[in-house]
Amino acid sequence: MPQLNFVKEGRGPTIVLSHALGCDLRMWDQVAAQLAPGYTVLRYDHRGHGKSEVVPGPYSIEAMADDAAALIDEHASGEVHFVGLSMGGMVAQQLAVRHPQLVTSIVVANSSSYYDEAARALWKTRIDTVLSQGMEAIADGAMQRWFTPEFRADPEGAQRVAALRAVLVATDPQAYVASCEAVSRIEFCGTNPRIACPTLVIAGTRDEATPPAMAEVIRNTISGAELATLPAAHLSAVERPTEFSNLVVEFIRSLA
Numbered sequence: 001m002p003q004l005n006f007v008k009e010g011r012g013p014t015i016v017l018s019h020a021l022g023c024d025l026r027m028w029d030q031v032a033a034q035l036a037p038g039y040t041v042l043r044y045d046h047r048g049h050g051k052s053e054v055v056p057g058p059y060s061i062e063a064m065a066d067d068a069a070a071l072i073d074e075h076a077s078g079e080v081h082f083v084g085l086s087m088g089g090m091v092a093q094q095l096a097v098r099h100p101q102l103v104t105s106i107v108v109a110n111s112s113s114y115y116d117e118a119a120r121a122l123w124k125t126r127i128d129t130v131l132s133q134g135m136e137a138i139a140d141g142a143m144q145r146w147f148t149p150e151f152r153a154d155p156e157g158a159q160r161v162a163a164l165r166a167v168l169v170a171t172d173p174q175a176y177v178a179s180c181e182a183v184s185r186i187e188f189c190g191t192n193p194r195i196a197c198p199t200l201v202i203a204g205t206r207d208e209a210t211p212p213a214m215a216e217v218i219r220n221t222i223s224g225a226e227l228a229t230l231p232a233a234h235l236s237a238v239e240r241p242t243e244f245s246n247l248v249v250e251f252i253r254s255l256a
Contacts, residue, residue: 002052002055007041014041017044027085031248060185061185082106
């Protein structure tokens with residue numbers, strides 16, 4: 001099990017925040033600041049990301065879910081509300097299947113439950129680009145997928161974009177490739193019906209990486225799951241942190 005870097009802050013019921021591919025726990029800065037007054041917020045870097053240990057591949061989403069479970073076992077007292085975005089949302093789906101005793105609820109944002117052959121071919125192209133040209137070669141394209149043009153043009157938004165671009169470029173290429181391979185292989189349509197905890201699915205109406213149709217598939221495979229949308233691209237929690245936090249808090253409060 002890799003050593004995971006994490007930050008724990010706030011007080012109250014525990015919310016775990018799980019970031020997107022090529023990001024780190026700082027992706028959640030604004031959301032964590034809004035949640036911490038009422039909740040214990042535990043956010044962490046995935047294996048091979050941020051300050052967490054870079055372990056040799058291959059990686060799998062199932063292994064990442066086990067990573068998260070070990071973190072929760074060690075640093076949370078009891079069940080948690082698990083919030084994952086993109087790759088983190090894939091981890092959320094598998095955590096709820098593999099370790100149901102650890103989660104009170106899950107939020108799956110800007111994510112998918114499977115990729116078809118055409119999408120897997122695009123993942124292969126991205127992997128080949130990183131292996132041949134490095135992380136810098138994919139950075140600008142990622143920013144275009146992650147954020148709307150308006151957010152990238154806004155001075156405050158542009159600062160966030162630049163910071164996250166720097167995180168992406170600094171990500172270990174082999175760990176990034178191993179993570180891309182793990183993401184490209186997901187097939188959760190058979191396991192998601194086993195998810196028994198309350199589930200909120202969040203989609204970005206302008207998300208071209210994981211469009212709302214992918215969110216609808218997730219919602220439809222998990223009994224009782226709810227679906228909400230935000231006017232954002234792929235990193236909705238960065239582009240719309242207040243609205244994202246409000247959705248999470250309203251969902252958790254609805255369970256009481």
